[in-house]
Amino acid sequence: MILSIAWKNIWRNKVRSLILIGTIAFALAGTIFIIGMMDGWMKDRNIKVIETELAHIQIHNPDFVSNLSLRDTISSGQKIISQIMKMDFTMAVNGRIKVMAMVSSSYSSQGALVIGIDPDRKHEVTKVYKYLSDSTSKWLDQVKRQNVVIIGRKMAKDLQMVNYMITDASLSTLADMGLPLSIISKLDSLQGKKFHTTTRFYNALEKLLTEKELDQYADLIANSCHSYKLGRKIIIRMQDINGNVVEEAFRIIGVYDTDNDLFDGMYLFVKKPYLAGLLGLSHGTINEIAIITNDQRKVEEYKATLKQKFPGLLIESIFDMDPTMRIMTSLIWIYYAIFEAFILFALSFGIVNTMLMAVMERTKELGMLMAIGMNRRRVFSMIMNESVLLTLTGGIIGIILGYLLVLYTGHAGINLSKYAQQGMEAMGYSAVIYPHASPLLLAETTVLVVITGMLAAVYPAIKALKLKPAQALHTDV
Amino acid sequence: MKRVMLILLTVVFTLQALAQDATEIARRAYLKMEGQSQYAQMTMQVQRPRWSRTVKFKFASKGTDYALVLITASAKEQGQTFLMIKNQMWMYNPRVNSLIKIGPSMMSQGWMGSDYSNDELMNEGSIVKDYTHKILGSEKIQGRACWKIELTPKPGKNIVWGKQILWIEKKDYLILKSELYDEDGYLVKTQIASDIKNMHGRIIPTKFTIIPEEEPENKTILTIVDIKFNVNIPNSFFTIQNMRRGMNINFNF
Secondary structure (H helix, E strand, O other): OHHHHHHHHHOOOHHHHHHHHHHHHHHHHHHHHHHHHHHHHHHHHHHHHHHHHHOOEEEEOHHHHHHOOOOOOOOOHHHHHHHHHOOOOEEEEEEEEEEEEEEEOOOOEEEEEEEEEOOOHHHOOOOHHHHEOOOOOOOHHHOOOOOEEEEEHHHHHHOOOEEEEOOHHHHHHHHHOOOOHHHHHHHHHHOOOEEOOHHHHHHHHHHHOOHHHHHHHHHHHHHHOEEEOOOOEEEEEEEOOOOOEEEEEEEEEEEEOOOOHHHHOOEEEEEHHHHHHHHOOOOOOOOEEEEEEOOHHHHHHHHHHHHHHOOOOEEEEHHHHOHHHHHHHHHHHHHHHHHHHHHHHHHHHHHHHHHHHHHHHOHHHHHHHHHOOOOHHHHHHHHHHHHHHHHHHHHHHHHHHHHHHHHHHHHHOEEOHHHHHHHHHHHOOOOEEOOOOOHHHHHHHHHHHHHHHHHHHHHHHHHHHOOOHHHHHOOOO | OHHHHHHHHHHHHHHHHHHHHHHHHHHHHHHHOOOOEEEEEEEEEEEOOOOEEEEEEEEEEEOOOEEEEEEEEOOOOOOOEEEEEOOEEEEEEOOOOEEEEOOOOHHHOEHHHOOOEHHHHHOOOOOOOOEEEEEEEEEEEOOEEEEEEEEEEOOOOOOOOOEEEEEEEOOOOOEEEEEEEOOOOOEEEEEEEEEEEEEOOEEEEEEEEEEEOOOOOOOEEEEEEEEEEOOOOOHHHOOHHHHOOHHHOOOOO
């Protein structure tokens, strides 16, 4: 009864109510979208970190982490792996060989971490093959040859293993990405010319573009027209198990790109059995075990279980290895909540204002209702209901709008590379964002909207309760 | 038929002889700068578009396993020493009295800011053993008649270069110019040797200029002030105790 009166009351002043509903709807759609964007961004990074670098849990010899020496292997590693495989939370487990190395091309040399992994992608925890940069790149299991290597985009660039050539196709891609036409026409003169090093290409760009244009677009242009020098040789130099330097030429068969310069510039992947042979390790020797579990939120529990079972080993969860992951998965929700609270707090002023107006202009009517016997509790609940219904209508429309926006952009992706590719990838975040909104977020928002509606109605309702029926009846509105 | 065979055989033998000649030339050139042990005093100038710096150092080595370097200038780096024993390398800084073992990741940094990396200093692939050699012709460099020789890495050798072209002086077998190419046949860097002098009986170039093709303004110039080959250096010279003496290390051999 009260509810339907409240609903009817809302529509007595359509324009005023619609304005408020619209305000709430837009504010909430924006909030959901922005949070969805952040969440999608974090999720993308989280998945990449798990799939390419850390997995959920890693196991090492305790001495390995401090000196990264090849001697600190995991003894009876294969036995431990088969034991872990039997545990019910294990989705995938694998042993690897990780070793510090020096890589050189004709142009430069740099330090690197060589990871020897199972060539067969079915058995591997590492899913770097998902991030191969283009269709010409191959994964380790597609090549019979043993001395082959997969390197990252950043390293390919540093070792000058990239060719550049501007073509019609790359120009039209750039145009699609929103590069100004003035710049595209400047690039026209470079069409068809091949540049075999990054330095050369950037020098050519420098001659054509202004400094500001270079800052903003050089990397974008470079990324649209590069091709990797697959099949070329790099020399990898490492210390073997006896401390002797071994060096070997590897052919680049693939280049991966995880949008993380730190990772892409450091890690390279080779076939485990071949690496073990080079380093003089006996068959099956490993110095790292990586595990993917069935639930990321429970990794700390699983870690404790593993610690009990294998007391002599160093067992670390993804949160130990990369503390930012902890921030992303748990603390970020507090951030979202604060963000939403601020938006709703700002909105509540509007709601209070509207409800106050509604109460004021109905002083006479409220006085009448009270005079004919409607008790105070009912008056209070009527105003409360009005406010909650008003807020909730706006809220639900906003949440639906925001969710649709997230669904659409989450499918299409938001490409920010035009603005900030370099900066973001240096920090390890992709420049293309795929927003994502979890049901939890939507539920949380709905609850917060109801609470806001209720709190905002308290003051107007109290105001209404303070009315004296006799006086109220005599007011002229 | 017999004649044809004869001609063919002659051609084959001549070609082989030519190839051996090229290898022999490379070997002699290599031996010019090679000794059982050596002591040298050098200046290295690193030129960049916005700055340049000069480092002076003394250097002693024995075989391929032992080497010790002492920086004598600039004032800021004076007294720093580097010791190499077999595959290991240490760095000592007297100002903070710190001894650091150089790990693989630090090896990649250019040595004292030059185009030489620590890595390159330690791993000089032999121009004789790891390559096949071919004479391309004769050319004059700095007014001296030179063999122009192409070096192609032998298959399976761990060489980053696609090929090298060396200009080796005909009379004294001095490498006056070398060009290093990548696998696609693009020039990567050029080294030019000049200022030929007699150093304690050996006639050698004493100034080496390295010019990277991509950034020709980033030159590195290495000048040999003094060099002695096959000097008698005791093994006790290449120790951490000795490297800690810094400027007091005795280089009189």
